[in-house]
Amino acid sequence: MDFQLTEEQGFFKKTVADMIDRMVVPKSQEIDEKDEFPWELWKEFARLGYLGLRYPEKIGGLNADKIMCMTFYEEIARGSVGFAQSAIMNILMGTYFIHRFGSDAIKERCLYPAMKGEKIATMCFTEDQSGSDLGATRTLAVQDGDGWRINGTKMWITNGPICDFCTVLATTDPSKGLKGLNFYLVEKGTPGFSTGQIIHKLGCRGTVTGELVFDNVWVPYENLLGKEPGKGVSYVSDILDEVRLMTGAMALGIAVGAYNEALEFARKRVAFGQPIGNYQLIREKFADMDTMMNAARLMIYYGSWLLENNMESRVVAAEAKMYATEVCLKVVDELTRIYGANAFAYEYKSQRYFRDARFLLYGGGTHEVLKDFIGRSIIGKL
């Protein structure tokens, strides 16, 4: 069992980390304070080619393995969570179904420009009444002539208000629950497709999140992203593990950023005549944080290894996401304790990590839902 990254993976991680330190970290505070999409940074970043990370070389991607992808997600989240969310949406969720099921014409219009950052992609699952409970989806798609008519509203859509195209989860038959679900491509400019309310968030600022409205939107039949209607939920399963591991990797990135801030502070801050890093209870915090972060990292890499090798990864991916997130929340909490009252001021970075970490509780399923799923998987049907 070799626990080391290969030389190639190690070099990739270092290069990405350097790039994030040079390009993203210096702008992270401004992104958070202004809470506006950083278009200039997006263009500079897109030019480097990372948005095509996951896709095959023959279409201009980089064919990166799962470990490399997780490394990338970790580093970009360490730089700026708001920026990371938008970039990762283009890299993974917003383009996955286009790549897998889109026609050549759809790929030309949507996938390839998204890989170059020329178009912004998103995926729409969540509605007002359904987050983890996909079976409660109300957005309806009805066959209409040689196309589909879509009606509904989606909420909490990352990149939604600025997207050029989206993959929409809609049902063709609400009575069938999960088995009625499908994915559809809807492009900006389609009549009836509009942006609703923009959500002002506690954290992950800089990424634009909001409501998307589908009011009698008609799309051609080929915009059904899938081999046939009713298979939507099985396709969700195919991407779910990767999305959960990705969320775990982001959690690790935020934790690493927060941890490094805490370490620097503990080494420099003097109280009662010596650096606070000399006191046992502060040392205990670092011992706990380092232990947990190492464990989270191993779980994420293990889950990624299982996924890369087409092995069963459903439970491990859920566990890794859940554990890494809880570790992250613990680390950002400890950061604010180590910083003392300074953590309460916007002037210091500690508050940003604390706010940003919170969103990880929701992406890929809440922990209450995940625990029930994991327990059910272990115990089995009784």
Place this chain on the structure above:
Amino acid sequence: MKILVFIKQVADTEARILIKSDKKSLEIENKYNMNFFDEFAVEEAVSIKEKTEGTWVAVCTYGSKRAIEALRTAIAMGADQAFLLDNTNLDSDDPLITAKILAGFARQEGFDFILCGRQAIDDESSNIGVMTAEFLGIPHVNSVMKLDIVNGNRALAESEIEGGRETIEVQLPALFTTQKGLNEPRVPLITGVMKAMKADIPLIDPCSTGLIRETIDTGAARINVLYYETPQGRPAVRIIEGASPEEKVKGLIAVLKEEAKVL
């Protein structure tokens, strides 16, 4: 045209460095990067290559296998090839020995001109470029802020000097040490990163370039480190007291004049 670039892998500026108990050696946190000033050298070489057809950029470093990572970074930026001059069982701190080794390699490899950073940010000896040029019998220009290659056989190099800039015309082959401001080192495109990840980087025994082992091994060093000591800690902050801002300023001026003696 063939451009040779010398780089050095150095400890990250934020790496923790502790002096060991023998006071003669250092414990360095495992964080390393390409030397800051060498980035300008690599960038300049790659920029010239992009503007001049038929240009080949080779990068080399004298160091341990760990330094291969810095060479890969150079390839990711656009260098065509990289070489590691392996320092196993050889002296690795003496600038004269390093310069001999780099010169030996350069002589064997051939070049039209050489670029390297004006100094390494770890030991700041600033000797390597100059000494290597002398061993090769070629002219050198230091602290170059602007470089124009003319007709592939001469260069106009603008270098930073005290109080200004000096432009020197020099026949190639020559060596130029690079200064901050020469260019803006690029962030590698991911295509460069992927190419660098797969690049084959040969390890070269410096003795294979014709050097005699006894002249470059650990016993041949001319410089002997006696001891390291930590820099003096910053003195405690002193708050200048006063009932009003005007009084505090008067108090500060008095301290600067009479105690610090800087006014």
